[in-house]
Amino acid sequence: MTDKIRVIVADDHDCVRVGVTRLLQATSKIEIVGQAADTQGLAELLDICECDVVISDIGMPGLDGGSNAVSFLRRVLRGRAHPPVVVLTMIxxxxxxxGLLHLGVSAIVDKRDTTAALIDAIRAAMSGGVYLSDRVRNVLEISETPPQLRASVLSAREWEVFQLYTQGLAVHEIAKRLERSGKTISTQKRTAMRKLGLETESDLIEYARQIGLV
Structure with missing residues (x-):
């Protein structure tokens, strides 16, 4: 491949974004065409920049006041023509x-594996493959419950309820805000927790902390 791979880097931590950018700029085959500190910035870059690969954290400010980039990345990956996405995370x-794999991301790289793994992840994404860094692969391999990719992906409704609940709203408050019944909201909350493998309220809060919702 003679042309450079055009990459957008999105992360709300300046040190991570700068470090990743410098790492990739040292590779002759890669060109950084944009950097974003939040999901809004990433959305704007995708509108104006032609890129081959997106490298993005998910625990960064989302659109419309959200706290996570997952919903936006879901929309990107559902598009007819979209760049492959490499998720850079500490999850x-x-x-x-x-769930991220079922969403359609091409690679997941743990931030602690970045130096060794990111270039390989980009190459895999460009070739249409799927790449997991060592720490990510280990987490999936030692999980007591084998990943059920389709089952663990939240619907847009379930994700909305889950986010509002982690922000401190009670079920009846969510029901009022979303103009749904309390029974519906309770069901969607329980379904979201089941899909994510969360059994207790403590599990829910810890999970929300890991992905940057609290």
């Missing part, structure tokens, strides 16, 4: 990692 929850 160590097997159900969330498997």
């Amino acid at each position: 160590c929850h097997a159900h969330m990692l498997s």
